Amino acid sequence: xxxTMRAAAVVLATCLATAACAGGGSPxxxxxxGEADADAVLRVATPAPFNTxxxxxxxxxxxxxxxxxxxxxxVMTDAxxxxxxxxxxxxxxxxxxxxLDFTLRDDVTFHDGTVFDAAAVKANIExxxxxxxxxxxxxxxxxxxxxxxxxxxxxxxxAKGQGAELPAIMSTNVGMxxxxxxxxxxxxxxxxxxxxxxxxxxxxxxxxxxxELRFEAAEEYWxxxxxNLAAIEVxxxxxxxxxxxxxxxxxADFAAISSASDMLQAGDLAERGELGLTEITYRSVMGxxxxxxxxxxQDPTARxxxxxxxxPEVINDLFSGTCAPHRQIYPDGDWAAIADYAYPYxxxxxxxxxxxxxxxxVSLELSFxxxxxxxxxxxxxxxxxxxxxxxxxxNPVPVTESNARYQAGDFESLVTASFAPQADPAATVDLYLxxxxxxxRTEAEKERIRALADPGRDPRLxxxxxADIYADTWATTLEEAWFVPICNVTTGIVxxxxxxxxxxxxxxxxxxxxxxxxxxxx
Numbered sequence: 001x002x003x004t005m006r007a008a009a010v011v012l013a014t015c016l017a018t019a020a021c022a023g024g025g026s027p028x029x030x031x032x033x034g035e036a037d038a039d040a041v042l043r044v045a046t047p048a049p050f051n052t053x054x055x056x057x058x059x060x061x062x063x064x065x066x067x068x069x070x071x072x073x074x075v076m077t078d079a080x081x082x083x084x085x086x087x088x089x090x091x092x093x094x095x096x097x098x099x100l101d102f103t104l105r106d107d108v109t110f111h112d113g114t115v116f117d118a119a120a121v122k123a124n125i126e127x128x129x130x131x132x133x134x135x136x137x138x139x140x141x142x143x144x145x146x147x148x149x150x151x152x153x154x155x156x157x158x159a160k161g162q163g164a165e166l167p168a169i170m171s172t173n174v175g176m177x178x179x180x181x182x183x184x185x186x187x188x189x190x191x192x193x194x195x196x197x198x199x200x201x202x203x204x205x206x207x208x209x210x211x212e213l214r215f216e217a218a219e220e221y222w223x224x225x226x227x228n229l230a231a232i233e234v235x236x237x238x239x240x241x242x243x244x245x246x247x248x249x250x251x252a253d254f255a256a257i258s259s260a261s262d263m264l265q266a267g268d269l270a271e272r273g274e275l276g277l278t279e280i281t282y283r284s285v286m287g288x289x290x291x292x293x294x295x296x297x298q299d300p301t302a303r304x305x306x307x308x309x310x311x312p313e314v315i316n317d318l319f320s321g322t323c324a325p326h327r328q329i330y331p332d333g334d335w336a337a338i339a340d341y342a343y344p345y346x347x348x349x350x351x352x353x354x355x356x357x358x359x360x361x362v363s364l365e366l367s368f369x370x371x372x373x374x375x376x377x378x379x380x381x382x383x384x385x386x387x388x389x390x391x392x393x394x395n396p397v398p399v400t401e402s403n404a405r406y407q408a409g410d411f412e413s414l415v416t417a418s419f420a421p422q423a424d425p426a427a428t429v430d431l432y433l434x435x436x437x438x439x440x441r442t443e444a445e446k447e448r449i450r451a452l453a454d455p456g457r458d459p460r461l462x463x464x465x466x467a468d469i470y471a472d473t474w475a476t477t478l479e480e481a482w483f484v485p486i487c488n489v490t491t492g493i494v495x496x497x498x499x500x501x502x503x504x505x506x507x508x509x510x511x512x513x514x515x516x517x518x519x520x521x522x
Contacts, residue, residue: 036500039230040520045237045246045255047372048512049210049400054190055176056128056136060403061420064173065512066234069215070198071176074102074121075167076514077423078506081283083168087116087177087199091167097460100156100166101149108222110179111196111203118154122146123180125156127187136174138435139427142166142457164459164466168424201227201516210236210400226516238371238399247275247494253520254499256513258373258417258491260319266492278493278502283331283509284420286315286323286374288366288381288413288484293441295363295412302362303481305355307345309388312486315377323487329421329428329474331488335463336425338471344479352388363391367406368415370396373489378415407437417489420510425470429453432483433473439482452476496520 048062055067074088088102108116125146128136142162147155156166169175182190182197190197194204201223202215213234221227237243237255240262246252248269257266270277288310296302312325327343330336356362364385368378378394385392397405406414419437422428433440433449440449455461456469477483493502493513498521506514 034498034521036228036519037522038228040498040522041231041233042229042499042515042518042520043251043253044232044234044515045243045252046234047236047238047240047243047256047399049236049238050213050234051209051400052191053194053204053207055173055178056131056134057191058135058173061418061510061512065507065514066213066215067173067176068200068507068514069202069232069516070194070200070204071178072108072116072199073172073175074104074170074177075175076506077168077171077510079504079508081423081509083171083423086171088170093163093459095460097158097161097163097458099158100163100459102154102156102170104152104154105222106152108199109220110181110199111218112179112181113196114179114181116177116199117151118148119151120177120180121154122148123183124177127178127183128174131187138430139165139169139172139174158459161455161458161460164457164461165424165426168422169427171423172427202232205231212236223516228519232515240371240373244494247496250496253496254502254515254518255494256491257494258319258322258489259376260322263322263490263492264320266494270494273497276495276497276499276502278495279490280493280505280508281324281490282417282420282488282511284417284489284511285326285329285485285487286377286417286489287419287486288415289406289419289437289439290413290482290484291406291409291411291441292445292480292482293409295365296359296361297364297412299359299362300480301355301359302364304345305352305359305362305388305390306364306385307481307484308348308352308355309385309390310381310484310486311347311384313347314380314384315486318376318380319487319489322490324490325486326488327485328478329419329483329485330425331421334421335467336421336428336470338474341475343485345481345484349388352390356389361391362389363393365393365395365412366415367395367397367402367411367413369399369402372399372417374415374417377486381415403437409438409441417511419483419485425466425473426453426457429470429473433477439477441482445480445482448476449473498522 072087076084076086078084090103129140142159143156144159145157179197201221205216206214215232240257243255266277269275290297290303316323328341368374382392440446453473456466500519501517504517
């Protein structure tokens with residue numbers, strides 16, 4: 001597959017030249033039709049680097065797209081962003097907020113033969129909290145104890161005023177369940193060779209980090225709607241044009257694209273019946289993260305100058321109207337969004353220039369993952385900042401390094417499409433403000449965010465009360481210009497016409513695609 005896709009990339013300029021100039025019209029969203037083939041193999045070309053198969057050690061969100069095929073979660077997020085039962089059939093907080101009970105399925109067995117039950121949940125939570133190098137420990141801090149009430153009931157004891165986010169958190173890698181036998185016998189090996197440690201629809205048969213990954217269907221799976229391919233073969237392909245041409249040439253069956261030129265080409269090819277195209281508008285926000293502990297970005301005046309210099313309409317034009325301007329963190333209408341919000345730093349070149357003058361001078365290194373859909377926006381942002389008198393230089397970095405190095409504090413800024421608001425706002429605070437990306441970079445900033453956001457973790461609060469708390473948190477984040485939101489990207493899932501159910505991809509609006517329900521016709 002790899003050699004075929006590389007060859008296809010060489011031919012790309014010739015075979016798609018006319019498509020780039022083709023006329024308009026609505027792109028096809030046709031899904032394949034016909035009887036599913038149980039022996040089919042789905043070949044996936046992905047821009048998401050995959051580094052580890054241990055859900056408790058994942059450092060990038062992209063890993064979850066693949067570990068979810070191996071490890072079932074307690075809760076899942078469907079294609080409409082709604083929480084649904086998975087291994088847990090229901091959940092309920094105590095009226096006094098002191099504990100959370102999960103009721104569990106009684107018909108699930110891990111691939112190694114271990115029964116899934118409340119003891120398995122307890123083992124996974126305790127591992128996540130105590131494992132050296134755990135990347136999920138911070139999400140489990142509100143849990144102070146775990147009791148096995150009976151085989152199908154697990155009780156999570158909560159710290160006072162905390163835990164409201166837990167049901168939603170359990171729809172991420174935090175809620176992925178590993179066999180207790182595997183945890184006890186070979187916990188250190190799960191990152192590269194999970195074997196039979198999961199209970200998901202597929203098992204891993206080979207893995208090379210950020211290169212290739214192969215799954216085969218599990219012998220038995222509790223959900224008859226999932227896991228109906230014989231195998232899934234995944235190849236890392238950071239170049240969007242290569243992914244698009246891979247599907248067109250038959251070297252791949254499924255890929256995501258999002259740049260303006262690739263979306264236009266995909267729409268034309270879909271209209272001509274050469275591939276299928278499903279369009280998805282992400283919840284994730286393309287924007288600019290600014291490191292308030294590095295360089296000129298330590299100065300709030302300089303950050304505000306940068307924010308005023310950015311024109312979302314120019315970026316939307318770059319994407320041919322498929323990156324709709326969006327100036328807050330959550331989607332409009334979401335319960336966790338700020339109602340009737342007016343972004344404080346709308347595009348105003350004169351204000352930007354005045355702030356640059358007030359700061360004395362402003363320079364900024366724009367880091368971005370090379371070869372991704374933010375490379376062109378980074379170039380446009382450089383020009384916009386220059387027009388305001390800001391000395392902006394470009395710093396392309398490998399996509400496999402960009403997020404991790406920003407999180408480590410290496411960069412002044414990061415042009416990114418990786419800001420994906422989580423199912424619960426407390427998790428968004430944990431991932432983007434206090435941990436992970438650390439938009440609240442200094443200790444004083446972190447304390448300020450904790451003071452604002454921590455009351456929202458109380459499970460006794462109504463959703464409306466929590467919404468008000470997080471509205472203040474987001475407003476502070478945006479006023480401080482730690483993050484400059486620009487637009488919501490509409491992406492395309494390009495696929496062979498034989499691929500079924502591309503309109504039912506859990507997590508898809510998060511920029512991930514859970515492939516559990518995908519099938520192929522013969």
